[in-house]
Amino acid sequence: MMLERTESRALAAIRFLDAETQRPLTEPVTLAGQGLRFARNVRGLHVVTDAPGFSSYAASFELPDPLPDAATFTLVVSDPSRRYLDRSFTLELPRDATPPPTGQPLPPDSVFRPVDVTLYPSPLMRPSARSAVVRLRVVDVNDTPLPGALVSLSLADPEITRWGLSNERGDALILVPGIPIADWGNPEAPIHFTFSLAAAWAASTQPPDPDALSQDFHPLSSTLDVAAGEEVTTTIKLDWVEL
Incomplete structure (x- = not known):
């Protein structure tokens, strides 16, 4: 049996939050927009695996010189259960792929920091106790x-x-x-x-x-x-x- 090594780079990770509790969603949602590709990981994050103009950048762990031109993408998220309302949001690429020094916080635009996107309830949502x-x-x-x-x-x-x-x-x-x-x-x-x-x-x-x-x-x-x-x-x- 021959093993084949495949390297790829995550362009960003998106984390959806509940507007009431500010906790990450555990239920799957649908995400689409402008030719981006996504993969949902075991933590419930939607990882951007490819985007127009970033295919070569995403295909290797080696940082190219120069980096791809910055681009802003508009995405739309929807909930199949209809408990949350559809919304759009923007995502800027590339994100900072430089690991911070040990013990230092991640910069806001770090690829290692999820992009938080809040989802707002539809009239079908049931509230938590005491809300x-x-x-x-x-x-x-x-x-x-x-x-x-x-x-x-x-x-x-x-x-x-x-x-x-x-x-x-x-x-x-x-x-x-x-x-x-x-x-x-x-x-x-x-x-x-x-x-x-x-x-x-x-x-x-x-x-x-x-x-x-x-x-x-x-x-x-x-x-x-x-x-x-x-x-x-x-x-x-x-x-x-x-x-």
């Missing part, structure tokens, strides 16, 4: 349901921030863990906490990119009183948007 459940109908200035809007709920003390996306019907689900529960030793301790609201939206022909939208949040004048384990349903209007 507040905030269901929002997002509409434009004419009360038309607004798909692909990013909504932020923020609390200053304790510091809590959670985001949610609206689906094709304008419905957004935001699951908020970490809200203090009733303190039976202090009857005057608050149960409900007032969260501020902000939102962002941009016209797009593909699933929204929350990371890009977050650069243009608009504060809303309304607030929302939320308690641990409770469910709140309301409508918010983005009066600067008209479909």
